[in-house]
Amino acid sequence: xxxxxxxxxxxxxxxxxxxxxxxxxxxxxxxxxxxxxxxxxxxxxxxxxxxxxxxxxxxxxxxxxxxxxxxxxxxxxxxxxxxxxxxxxxx
Numbered sequence: 001x002x003x004x005x006x007x008x009x010x011x012x013x014x015x016x017x018x019x020x021x022x023x024x025x026x027x028x029x030x031x032x033x034x035x036x037x038x039x040x041x042x043x044x045x046x047x048x049x050x051x052x053x054x055x056x057x058x059x060x061x062x063x064x065x066x067x068x069x070x071x072x073x074x075x076x077x078x079x080x081x082x083x084x085x086x087x088x089x090x091x
Contacts, residue, residue, distance in 0.1 A: 069075055076082045
C-alpha cells in the first residue's frame, strides 16, 4: 500500500510539473511583459499624437512660432520693450 501511495504522489507531482511547471511560469512572465508593453505602447501613441499636433501647429501657425521664439529665447523686435511678468529664477 505504501508503494501505491508513493506512486500516486509521484504521478501527481509529475502531472503538476507538467501542467504548472516552467511552462506556466513562462506564461505568467510573458503575460506580465505583454501588459507592460501594451501600456508603454499606449503612452507612446498618446505622445506621438501630441507631437503630430504640435508639428501641424508649427507648420501652419506663424503667430504660435513667433510666440515660442520670443518666450524661449527672450527675443524682442527692434525698438520693442519687453516687460517680464514672471520672476527670473537667476536673480
